[in-house]
Amino acid sequence: SGALSAARGTHPTATGGGRLLRAAGAEGRRGAESASGPSSARATPPRVPFSPWRGCPLPWGGFPSPPEVGAPFASPQGAVELWELDENETLIVNKFCKYEHDDIVMAVxxxxxxxxxxxxxxxxxxxxxxxxxxxVLHSYRAHSGSVTCVASCPGKDTVFLSCAEDSRTLLWDTxxxxxxxxxxxxACNHLPTSVMWHPQKSDIFALGDENGTVALVDTKNPDSALxxxxxxxxxxxxxxxxxxxPLLASIxxxxxxxxxxxxxSEVFRNxxxxxxxxxxSWSPSDNALLTTVGWDHQVLHHTVPMPTGEASGVNCVKE
Known part of the structure; x- marks a missing residue:
């Protein structure tokens, strides 16, 4: 299986597949292309911990399915890298490293x-x-600010979302x-910071902003957003x-x-x-188990009440 990564640090992200894909920034390009290695004057990246599904380690003992998918990483070094599990699934092997962005890659x-x-x-x-x-198949410059998040549409190969520091959320169809x-x-009139498609409804996505607002947006009628x-x-x-x-977890x-x-309506808070x-990241084997990671270097496992309202035994376990 594989993991998808889109973090601001150098750690992998977890999202489906048997390969890993990592992204970095312009300073990393200079470091990688220099025989002497990265400059010691390079700014130290923020202390980003492992983070499942978006820039973290491989949760749940490996990559989630499907096994043929890679895991993209985003970090401050300037490249997109593809990583893959070896045949014995004991090592993560770098398959390629491409410098196509001119600055830090923020999301994959x-x-x-x-x-x-x-x-x-x-x-x-x-x-x-x-x-x-x-x-690279396509390169677009439709935003006028840093792109902070991208999200793929389930079941539609050519459709995805992006949001950026230009305050715009864009729906793409290549x-x-x-x-x-x-x-x-x-409903979200502040800077958008996070987007994610609904897994069952291809016209609905979750939108989060810098003010802490969460909205469920219909692409055909955005003004009707909850x-x-x-x-x-x-x-x-x-x-x-x-x-x-589906329940929606937000951080x-x-x-x-x-x-x-x-x-x-809130069903769980920690x-x-x-x-x-x-x-x-939600566990692929237990739909009541949610894992979160933070800049406090904690990995926490949360048992979330089922939609029926029946709570599980343990609410939070530190790792």
Whole structure:
């Protein structure tokens, strides 16, 4: 299986597949191309811990399925790298390292085909990658600020989302002559910071902003978005569960973890982290188990009440 990574540090991200894909920034390009290695004057990257599904270690003892997908990484060094488990699944092997962005890569996501990925960076660009060919298929510059998050659409190979520090959220379809369409959601009128598609509804996605607002947005009617102020500070990530009616987990710079039902009503909250929460992942084998990681170097396992309202035994376990 594989893991997908989109963090601001040098750690892997976890999202499906048997390979790993990592992204880095312009300073890393200079370091990698120099025989003497990276400059000692390079700024020290933020202390980013392991973070499942978005820039972290491999959760649950390995890569989630499907096994043919790679895991993209995002870090301050300037390249996109593909990593893969060896035949014995004991080592992670670097398959390629490509410097296509001109600055730090902030986000990566594997597209529905499992053979392509999308990356976004501080160079304001969005790039679509052919993973088997180890090359860039498309390069776009539709944003006028750092691209902070990208999200693939389940079941649609050519469709994805991006949001950036230009305050814009874009819906992409690479089949179109003008592939980017702006989604304006009045419910989230602050800087967008995180997006994620609903796993069962290809027209619905979760949108988070710097004010802590979470919205469920219909791409066909964005003004009808359901929204709630869930956090006190910026949203840093989302993850939908695999329940028949998926729960939405959100993490934030307010150091808390929240889990919401389809009406955005809170069903679980944990404030055990002591610094920004930067990554999260639902267990592929237990749909009540959620793992989060933070800049406090903690990996926490949370047992979330089932949609029926029946709580499990343990609410939070530190690792």
């Amino acid at each position: 996501a594997v597209l529905a085909s499992n053979n392509q990925a999308v990356s976004g960076g501080r160079d304001f660009s969005v790039k679509v990658w052919d993973l088997p060919q180890q090359s 089949r179109c002559p003008k592939p980017a369409t702006r989604i304006v959601c009045s 929204s709630s102020t869930v956090h006190a500070r910026s949203i840093t990530g989302f993850a939908f569960s695999t329940h028949s009616s 934030s710079e307010d150091c808390s973890v929240a889990v919401l039902d389809s009406d955005l 404030r055990s982290h002591r610094d920004f929460v930067k990554g999260l």
